[in-house]
Amino acid sequence: MLDPTLANGVITPASEGINWVPIKPATNGAFYSAIAQILIRDNTFDAVAMACPTQKAAEAAGYGGYTNATYLVITDENHPNYRKLMRAADAGLEEPPADPAATTQPTYYVVIDAATGAPALHTDAAKGDLFFEGEVNGVKVRTGFSMLRDSVNERTIDEYAEITGIPASEIERMGKEFGSHGYKVSVQAAAASTASVVGFDTPAGRELLKAMMGSNQMTGGSFPSGQSPVTEGKGACYDLTTIAGLPNVSAKNAAMISRGGKAWEKTDEYKNRVAAGEKDPKPMLPWYTNAPQSDAQAIMSIVNQYPYQCKILMTWMCNVIQATPGAMRDEAIEKLKDTSVLPLHIVCDIVVGEMAQYADYIVPDVTQYESFGLPTVSMIGGFGTTIRWEAKAPETAKTEDGRPICWETFLIDVAKACELPGWGENAIPDVNGQMHPFNDAYDYYLKGVANLAYAVEPVEDITPEEAHMQGLDELGDNWKKAVTAEEWPKVLKVLSRGGRYWPMDYKRGADGRFKGLKAKETYVYNEKRALMTNPYSGKRLSPTLNYNPQMFADLSLMTDHYSAEEYPFLCSEHKPKFRSVTMLANSPIMRDICAHNYMEINTEDAAELGIKDGDIIRAITPRGDVTEGEAMVRDGQVKGAFSIEFGYEHLAYGAQDVEIDGKLVKGDPAIAAGTRIHMMLDPVVAEHGGMGIIADTDASSPGRCGGMFKIEKA
Amino acid sequence: MSDKRLGMLIDLSVCIGCNACTVACRQENETPLTKFNTWVESWDAGIDGRVTRANLPKLCNHCANPACVKVCPTGASYQAEDGTVQVDPERCIGCKYCMAACPYQVRYQLESGEVDKCTFCHHRTTEGLLPACVSTCVTTSRMFGDLNDPDSDISKKLAAAGDKAKGLMEDRGMEPRVYYIGLDETLGAEQLSAVHKGGNVLRRREEGNA
Numbered sequence: 074m075l076d077p078t079l080a081n082g083v084i085t086p087a088s089e090g091i092n093w094v095p096i097k098p099a100t101n102g103a104f105y106s107a108i109a110q111i112l113i114r115d116n117t118f119d120a121v122a123m124a125c126p127t128q129k130a131a132e133a134a135g136y137g138g139y140t141n142a143t144y145l146v147i148t149d150e151n152h153p154n155y156r157k158l159m160r161a162a163d164a165g166l167e168e169p170p171a172d173p174a175a176t177t178q179p180t181y182y183v184v185i186d187a188a189t190g191a192p193a194l195h196t197d198a199a200k201g202d203l204f205f206e207g208e209v210n211g212v213k214v215r216t217g218f219s220m221l222r223d224s225v226n227e228r229t230i231d232e233y234a235e236i237t238g239i240p241a242s243e244i245e246r247m248g249k250e251f252g253s254h255g256y257k258v259s260v261q262a263a264a265a266s267t268a269s270v271v272g273f274d275t276p277a278g279r280e281l282l283k284a285m286m287g288s289n290q291m292t293g294g295s296f297p298s299g300q301s302p303v304t305e306g307k308g309a310c311y312d313l314t315t316i317a318g319l320p321n322v323s324a325k326n327a328a329m330i331s332r333g334g335k336a337w338e339k340t341d342e343y344k345n346r347v348a349a350g351e352k353d354p355k356p357m358l359p360w361y362t363n364a365p366q367s368d369a370q371a372i373m374s375i376v377n378q379y380p381y382q383c384k385i386l387m388t389w390m391c392n393v394i395q396a397t398p399g400a401m402r403d404e405a406i407e408k409l410k411d412t413s414v415l416p417l418h419i420v421c422d423i424v425v426g427e428m429a430q431y432a433d434y435i436v437p438d439v440t441q442y443e444s445f446g447l448p449t450v451s452m453i454g455g456f457g458t459t460i461r462w463e464a465k466a467p468e469t470a471k472t473e474d475g476r477p478i479c480w481e482t483f484l485i486d487v488a489k490a491c492e493l494p495g496w497g498e499n500a501i502p503d504v505n506g507q508m509h510p511f512n513d514a515y516d517y518y519l520k521g522v523a524n525l526a527y528a529v530e531p532v533e534d535i536t537p538e539e540a541h542m543q544g545l546d547e548l549g550d551n552w553k554k555a556v557t558a559e560e561w562p563k564v565l566k567v568l569s570r571g572g573r574y575w576p577m578d579y580k581r582g583a584d585g586r587f588k589g590l591k592a593k594e595t596y597v598y599n600e601k602r603a604l605m606t607n608p609y610s611g612k613r614l615s616p617t618l619n620y621n622p623q624m625f626a627d628l629s630l631m632t633d634h635y636s637a638e639e640y641p642f643l644c645s646e647h648k649p650k651f652r653s654v655t656m657l658a659n660s661p662i663m664r665d666i667c668a669h670n671y672m673e674i675n676t677e678d679a680a681e682l683g684i685k686d687g688d689i690i691r692a693i694t695p696r697g698d699v700t701e702g703e704a705m706v707r708d709g710q711v712k713g714a715f716s717i718e719f720g721y722e723h724l725a726y727g728a729q730d731v732e733i734d735g736k737l738v739k740g741d742p743a744i745a746a747g748t749r750i751h752m753m754l755d756p757v758v759a760e761h762g763g764m765g766i767i768a769d770t771d772a773s774s775p776g777r778c779g780g781m782f783k784i785e786k787a
Numbered sequence: 788m789s790d791k792r793l794g795m796l797i798d799l800s801v802c803i804g805c806n807a808c809t810v811a812c813r814q815e816n817e818t819p820l821t822k823f824n825t826w827v828e829s830w831d832a833g834i835d836g837r838v839t840r841a842n843l844p845k846l847c848n849h850c851a852n853p854a855c856v857k858v859c860p861t862g863a864s865y866q867a868e869d870g871t872v873q874v875d876p877e878r879c880i881g882c883k884y885c886m887a888a889c890p891y892q893v894r895y896q897l898e899s900g901e902v903d904k905c906t907f908c909h910h911r912t913t914e915g916l917l918p919a920c921v922s923t924c925v926t927t928s929r930m931f932g933d934l935n936d937p938d939s940d941i942s943k944k945l946a947a948a949g950d951k952a953k954g955l956m957e958d959r960g961m962e963p964r965v966y967y968i969g970l971d972e973t974l975g976a977e978q979l980s981a982v983h984k985g986g987n988v989l990r991r992r993e994e995g996n997a
């Protein structure tokens with residue numbers, strides 16, 4: 074288990090076969106590169122799995138997934154398709170005739186067929202040549218794999234050891250072990266300690282290592298988790314996803330406020346500014362060509378009123394301002410409060426946290442025991458879905474027609490008032506095309522439960538005895554009307570079990586693979602990244618895995634801006650046991666068990682700084698942000714970085730005094746106890762007039778871990 | 788006495804120190820703030836050059852030879868039919884002799900004067916339920932049952948563990964009936980951080996581990 078902090082888990086003195094290996098935050102790319110280097114050096118990776126150019130070829134060879142490792146990349150700088158994967162036309166190869174029935178036509182890439190040594194369409198080869206470098210049709214090309222070999226060899230194992238803080242001998246040991254179990258290996262990586270400005274290297278490296286051992290979709294390898302029959306989509310009984318008359322809004326005709334999914338040069342702003350005569354204009358906040366939606370970037374866009382003003386902000390059960398490192402600061406909060414910046418802000422929540430504190434309206438929501446949900450938990454291996462259902466009547470106020478006030482009721486009524494499609498009468502189609510109303514939460518969720526009840530093989534009806542035992546025979550007509558009389562006893566059966574799961578074997582094919590085998594491609598060469606240019610510097614990142622030191626928004630190294638000698642420390646956050654990301658500080662029980670968090674610091678680092686366990690210490694960024702808290706001096710923390718549990722140091726949420734109708738209500742300072750990381754803002758964005766968090770330049774997610782700090786006694 | 792002898796077995800190799808048991812107990816037994824019938828102590832523990840995190844859940848051991856019962860002048864502290872050690876609040880005069888006599892420091896005084904502690908969820912076990920901490924334990928580290936019944940899960944696991952299962956401070960002669968798997972490794976490891984009770988500091992690093 075590699076982690077900057079020995080946090081929560083089964084690495085105890087009494088457990089066997091599991092070790093904690095401390096790793097410095099924001100260096101996962103170095104670690105993965107080191108392991109890939111060892112696998113290539115020792116030739117212990119699965120060269121057959123890596124060379125299968127299609128799913129069909131992979132399956133024929135006994136695998137569950139394929140890679141683009143053998144696809145040729147155009148490396149001729151003067152070629153119009155430089156950095157792109159070579160297409161059939163570039164190679165002068167003929168494509169098969171287009172299928173007139175298909176809505177999209179496949180793209181034909183080019184490989185050197187391992188059997189013939191000649192260029193071929195990737196779809197025509199059973200195996201490609203992994204190492205080819207040369208010319209095809211007069212164009213200079215090489216395989217993605219050969220580029221990977223170079224990029225993971227940019228540094229030596231000793232250098233990777235220095236960067237990650239993991240001894241070279243330990244890296245060697247892990248590399249050997251990873252390459253010695255065939256496809257029966259996997260890599261799991263997620264959560265806070267992987268989130269940094271170079272966070273993209275984590276999923277990139279994880280997926281590469283899985284593919285290098287041919288472990289995808291293999292029993293005992295990287296077996297897929299988190300599958301379920303369709304519940305909230307086109308299910309066995311109802312279609313909960315198709316909305317007639319849905320407005321056509323997508324990244325093609327609109328811009329996400331979080332600036333993702335669009336290259337800067339493709340924005341209207343860029344085009345307008347160029348048309349107005351500006352040369353090489355730069356955005357106020359970065360655009361992220363390949364990023365998905367991001368709440369953290371959205372909130373920064375809102376406070377900057379860029380790329381456009383957010384006129385109405387509606388959030389549900391989240392506290393984006395607290396959950397975004399570096400965002401919860403006076404300058405940002407002032408903007409959120411300013412109605413000329415954000416005219417209308419509606420929050421729906423069960424508590425008044427920092428986000429709700431600055432809202433114009435708060436719609437009360439209901440708790441997990443009073444509401445519905447059909448979560449498919451990806452960490453659970455089985456096939457199925459858990460049902461959360463209204464186990465007790467909600468305690469919020471009721472509408473005139475008797476519905477509890479909550480998020481769903483609010484959405485339904487506002488949507489109906491705005492005459493949006495998909496709500497009210499004739500909103501939800503069943504499999505026979507008949508339409509059903511959507512007027513309350515039951516109308517939606519119980520149809521999802523019906524989809525689950527009828528999936529694969531319909532469940533049996535609940536017996537009257539069992540329904541009675543669980544009090545399910547007391548449920549009213551407002552529940553029953555959501556499904557048919559025939560579906561109702563099956564819906565109850567699923568509710569009575571809290572969901573529906575199939576045995577693990579349901580997912581295992583007889584051939585040792587995932588039964589639901591789907592095409593699973595791993596990018597060895599990431600063409601999307603290859604073509605992405607940075608909006609500020611025009612620089613590009615490596616299309617194959619490598620180590621990237623921490624960078625600011627223009628891809629300049631952080632250490633080019635600030636002194637690594639003066640600010641030698643990194644930081645990381647980890648999951649708290651006694652708080653959530655933003656909640657639970659209001660619980661007297663939780664506060665009793667844990668009054669506050671700590672600044673966790675390595676024993677040797679502490680000794681060098683003259684810090685003792687229990688001292689109050691400060692971590693200061695080059696831009697003057699101060700994180701202050703009680704030191705926990707421990708060996709369970711990597712050297713060179715401090716760590717904290719998130720969810721502490723509230724500003725609001727009952728911690729503060731408030732005046733309500735002229736009456737002062739005292740806050741409870743215990744709610745504010747502890748510390749949170751006060752991350753610096755991005756100085757490059759500041760140069761362009763924006764207030765921007767440091768962020769992953771691929772995914773746009775916040776730089777939660779890493780940064781630059783000096784630590785001193787307070 | 789019936790031939791029942793209730794006890795608990797805690798497998799320290801899989802206790803993740805999540806404290807779900809602490810919270811479940813607080814909610815079940817409504818213990819006052821700052822008082823705990825069960826809690827978990829956690830610290831960094833060095834073993835064979837590895838750094839690990841030790842988690843050690845604690846509670847009344849429902850000893851077979853309990854000092855607390857012996858010193859109680861009123862009989863308020865007593866051993867019940869099922870072998871558990873209970874306190875009758877009606878008879879407790881709040882002299883705190885038991886608190887002084889118990890080497891495990893699992894008893895506390897309520898504001899109303901009586902002494903209280905873990906009951907092994909007597910009100911639940913007599914109804915055929917498990918103690919709240921056991922039924923909530925996310926890794927089934929905690930196991931509970933009749934030590935006198937060789938077919939109970941706990942007896943079987945204890946038998947399989949052999950002398951790997953031990954009670955705390957067995958040398959004190961209380962004959963504790965809370966057993967731990969992995970106690971020697973846990974207590975024998977080098978202490979490499981402060982000891983936390985839940986998330987609060989119980990003992991600073993330099994104070995060592997008790």
Ligand code: SF4
Nearest residue numbers: 847848850853855889
């Ligand atoms: S642990 Fe203490 S209170 Fe509990 S039975 Fe033993 S001596 Fe008595």
Ligand code: SF4
Nearest residue numbers: 802803805806808924
């Ligand atoms: S609930 Fe179980 S795993 Fe969690 S701390 Fe308690 S005993 Fe350990």
